[in-house]
Amino acid sequence: MVMTTTTQMSPELEQLLEQLQLEQLDQDMFLGDPGKGEGRLFGGMVLAQSVVAAYWTVEDRTIHSFHAYFLRPGSHETPIRFLVQRIRDGRTFTTRDVIAYQSGEAIFQVSLSFTMPEEGVDDHQEPMPGHISPPEDCRPWQFPGMDRATEKERERWHRKRPITVLDAAPGYNLRDGETPERHVWLRMRGPLPEDEVVHAAMIAYASDTGLLSTARGVIAPGRRTSASLDHSVWFHHPPRFDDWLLYTSRSPVSHAARALIYGELFRRDGIRAASVVQEGLIRAPKGKPQG
Amino acid sequence: MVMTTTTQMSPELEQLLEQLQLEQLDQDMFLGDPGKGEGRLFGGMVLAQSVVAAYWTVEDRTIHSFHAYFLRPGSHETPIRFLVQRIRDGRTFTTRDVIAYQSGEAIFQVSLSFTMPEEGVDDHQEPMPGHISPPEDCRPWQFPGMDRATEKERERWHRKRPITVLDAAPGYNLRDGETPERHVWLRMRGPLPEDEVVHAAMIAYASDTGLLSTARGVIAPGRRTSASLDHSVWFHHPPRFDDWLLYTSRSPVSHAARALIYGELFRRDGIRAASVVQEGLIRAPKGKPQG
Numbered sequence: 106m107v108m109t110t111t112t113q114m115s116p117e118l119e120q121l122l123e124q125l126q127l128e129q130l131d132q133d134m135f136l137g138d139p140g141k142g143e144g145r146l147f148g149g150m151v152l153a154q155s156v157v158a159a160y161w162t163v164e165d166r167t168i169h170s171f172h173a174y175f176l177r178p179g180s181h182e183t184p185i186r187f188l189v190q191r192i193r194d195g196r197t198f199t200t201r202d203v204i205a206y207q208s209g210e211a212i213f214q215v216s217l218s219f220t221m222p223e224e225g226v227d228d229h230q231e232p233m234p235g236h237i238s239p240p241e242d243c244r245p246w247q248f249p250g251m252d253r254a255t256e257k258e259r260e261r262w263h264r265k266r267p268i269t270v271l272d273a274a275p276g277y278n279l280r281d282g283e284t285p286e287r288h289v290w291l292r293m294r295g296p297l298p299e300d301e302v303v304h305a306a307m308i309a310y311a312s313d314t315g316l317l318s319t320a321r322g323v324i325a326p327g328r329r330t331s332a333s334l335d336h337s338v339w340f341h342h343p344p345r346f347d348d349w350l351l352y353t354s355r356s357p358v359s360h361a362a363r364a365l366i367y368g369e370l371f372r373r374d375g376i377r378a379a380s381v382v383q384e385g386l387i388r389a390p391k392g393k394p395q396g
Numbered sequence: 397m398v399m400t401t402t403t404q405m406s407p408e409l410e411q412l413l414e415q416l417q418l419e420q421l422d423q424d425m426f427l428g429d430p431g432k433g434e435g436r437l438f439g440g441m442v443l444a445q446s447v448v449a450a451y452w453t454v455e456d457r458t459i460h461s462f463h464a465y466f467l468r469p470g471s472h473e474t475p476i477r478f479l480v481q482r483i484r485d486g487r488t489f490t491t492r493d494v495i496a497y498q499s500g501e502a503i504f505q506v507s508l509s510f511t512m513p514e515e516g517v518d519d520h521q522e523p524m525p526g527h528i529s530p531p532e533d534c535r536p537w538q539f540p541g542m543d544r545a546t547e548k549e550r551e552r553w554h555r556k557r558p559i560t561v562l563d564a565a566p567g568y569n570l571r572d573g574e575t576p577e578r579h580v581w582l583r584m585r586g587p588l589p590e591d592e593v594v595h596a597a598m599i600a601y602a603s604d605t606g607l608l609s610t611a612r613g614v615i616a617p618g619r620r621t622s623a624s625l626d627h628s629v630w631f632h633h634p635p636r637f638d639d640w641l642l643y644t645s646r647s648p649v650s651h652a653a654r655a656l657i658y659g660e661l662f663r664r665d666g667i668r669a670a671s672v673v674q675e676g677l678i679r680a681p682k683g684k685p686q687g
Contacts, residue, residue, distance in 0.1 A: 172463035174491055174507055176484045192502055193467045200465055216465055225653040226680050231575050284522050339675055341651045358668050360632045362516040365671055377649050380656055382673055384630055389517050
């Protein structure tokens with residue numbers, strides 16, 4: 106088991122940070138490098154690049170939420186064009202829409218909202234779940250189905266990611282009829298630059314990690330094809346991803362091949378940094394995962 | 397206490413049903429009547445009209461989710477123009493964006509997704525909360541602050557709504573430190589036509605009822621100004637609003653004047669019909685509620 110410390114930068118994180126440096130084609134149009142890889146693009150990567158594109162058209166405001174739809178599978182073969190639409194530049198709130206295109210087709214869309222910090226009233230927050238172990242005591246997380254993988258395949262899965270993913274509730278077993286849930290620790294495999302755009306983009310990237318697996322047959326795992334349909338994040342605090350974040354999630358409902366998953370990102374000190382909701386398509390393998 | 401049965405139609409519901417009959421200006425452009433009223437437009441009404449506008453551009457598909465941002469306060473003085481953008485017409489999924497304009501300014505935007513029914517795998521659902529009374533035993537719901545209202549003001553609040561709203565957990569008192577929650581029964585004040593577009597629009601309308609009050613100082617209520625920032629709904633089943641729907645909600649987090657509220661709509665037989673998430677701005681009265 107290899108644990109990367111935050112003082113070294115993994116080549117995977119280095120590549121991702123480079124991919125976040127979009128090329129500006131026009132005031133509100135950007136070009137993104139899809140990076141090398143096999144199969145369809147990771148949705149979190151397109152999301153992260155879209156967050157950067159929108160942020161670069163906004164001044165002196167901090168992201169507080171976004172709502173995305175995944176429209177078509179993205180490809181590693183073609184650059185991605187990001188078109189930003191300025192929906193509102195209000196006194197307190199700024200709104201942007203971003204559509205990501207490949208080969209003339211929209212593959213992804215997201216609406217984002219930015220605001221300024223202000224004092225709250227009636228502040229409250231649910232605490233972190235209780236049955237969590239500190240990251241120092243946790244082992245690499247295993248995706249459902251990874252128990253059939255060899256030790257080498259598992260290591261490779263973790264090695265090729267820019268994020269370390271640990272099982273935060275080792276030994277926790279779901280009982281029949283309970284709400285499917287999953288808890289992991291996440292940390293970037295290296296230090297991030299002092300840039301809130303990058304921090305926001307990395308949280309967006311990380312928030313698309315493994316949510317669908319929370320909803321898949323946990324009691325009686327079977328082969329499934331799955332695809333994210335939408336993805337929403339609310340940042341309760343200005344985005345920071347310096348240390349471990351606890352990513353809790355549960356799926357309160359799944360019906361008609363669509364599962365809803367709620368996620369929460371907590372800092373180590375118990376502060377709820379962000380909330381996430383994703384709907385995903387989960388089918389038996391003969392079905393096609395996306396239309 | 398007057399309980400309307402579903403065989404009579406209230407004038408308020410009749411007016412709302414008329415407002416859902418948009419005028420078609422062009423293939424993807426519609427005009428909506430904002431209706432009579434005081435102050436800013438009810439967000440749920442603009443949402444309901446947007447759902448109709450999008451639905452009318454889609455064939456043989458059923459709505460399964462939407463994500464909306466409230467951009468500027470709407471007015472009763474000017475008709476609303478709805479511009480529909482056809483984002484995707486895929487094999488399984490259809491996506492539409494709608495922007496609502498008044499006097500040349502975008503007041504509201506929503507992205508909506510439609511699909512076809514299919515068989516699910518790994519279906520699951522959390523049950524209805526336990527401490528709910530049947531609607532026959534429940535009294536009209538009181539918004540926080542309504543305890544200072546006269547009996548006449550309270551009656552008027554309920555009378556001018558096209559929906560009956562009952563307190564579904566009478567006698568339930570939140571204790572300090574608990575997650576703020578609220579449970580109401582909702583029913584349209586009359587029968588709806590056999591049209592899934594209308595049912596979807598009415599659920600959208602109703603889902604914007606009172607969520608912000610769930611997050612406002614429940615233990616120590618004070619004067620607040622509030623405004624919805626965004627609103628998302630996931631329909632787990634094709635939309636139907638024939639009978640009572642239980643609307644449960646809780647606010648797991650509020651910080652920096654922004655509160656997040658999760659809602660669930662249950663049918664009387666316990667089926668979770670839809671899920672809702674809203675973020676709202678909650679300020680002490682000297683602040684302005686919207687930018």
